[in-house]
Amino acid sequence: MEPTTSPSFPQPHQPCSIVHLHRNPAASDPEYQIERDTADDVVITEASTTLTVNGEDWLTFLCTPLGLEDLAAGFLYTQGVIRSLDEIASLQVCENGSQADAWLTRAVEKPRLWQKNSGCSGGLSAAELRLDPLPADALYSRSAASLFQVLADFHHAQHLYQASGGVHASALFCGDELRLSAEDIGRHNTLDKIAGQALRLGMCDGQRLLISTGRISLEMLQKAALLRSPFVLSRTSPTSASIRLAQELGITLIGYARSNGMKVYSHAERVI
Numbered sequence: 001m002e003p004t005t006s007p008s009f010p011q012p013h014q015p016c017s018i019v020h021l022h023r024n025p026a027a028s029d030p031e032y033q034i035e036r037d038t039a040d041d042v043v044i045t046e047a048s049t050t051l052t053v054n055g056e057d058w059l060t061f062l063c064t065p066l067g068l069e070d071l072a073a074g075f076l077y078t079q080g081v082i083r084s085l086d087e088i089a090s091l092q093v094c095e096n097g098s099q100a101d102a103w104l105t106r107a108v109e110k111p112r113l114w115q116k117n118s119g120c121s122g123g124l125s126a127a128e129l130r131l132d133p134l135p136a137d138a139l140y141s142r143s144a145a146s147l148f149q150v151l152a153d154f155h156h157a158q159h160l161y162q163a164s165g166g167v168h169a170s171a172l173f174c175g176d177e178l179r180l181s182a183e184d185i186g187r188h189n190t191l192d193k194i195a196g197q198a199l200r201l202g203m204c205d206g207q208r209l210l211i212s213t214g215r216i217s218l219e220m221l222q223k224a225a226l227l228r229s230p231f232v233l234s235r236t237s238p239t240s241a242s243i244r245l246a247q248e249l250g251i252t253l254i255g256y257a258r259s260n261g262m263k264v265y266s267h268a269e270r271v272i
Contacts, residue, residue: 012064045064063189071193171212175207188223214234237255252271253266
């Protein structure tokens, strides 16, 4: 399964015209401190892609139209529907990106209950997912200095954000190497795209670390656990539920990661 593109696919960002308002504090009259001008800009694309499984509509992603095959396959993986690409007989995205059709090698039942997640785009996840603690051979310790280097490398890899803004990013590091990355308007989508890439390209056997710009809520932590990443970093905050789950699963959860500091919420003993 290789990602495909089509001339009719929406572009990940689009041109737009804006009216720029800005203040001129040097103006003596407050009424004339506000100046305006028109300019050309770019804005991130928001598109919808409906996932069908064995001919049945499952849900519609609100997403950035990049890596849609990875998004579909990764979602099926993080929902526990599949464990490898061998279980997908075919996966095709239509030419305009509005539908992804997955045919599996076996019959599957659509989840009876979808859990509305905390994403701004109103994503869904299966409410019946159950997770075990990470195995001992997946756990490791790493230096605090290496975490700051990971953060810097991650920042330089956010190409779509640098072009348009308005987009989340996530990346999977193997040791100190950035191996997989994804950008999307939805933070959950970025992890599903990384899961799809991992299925397609192979998951690294080394020391995994997952980093994201988005808030680490419960469902984000669940996806990280399925990727067997014992370190999860975020530019922003975790939630109380994700901290509890990280403690249970053996995951070192780090939030508010900045160039001058970060907060470790669980299993801080693995940061040396």
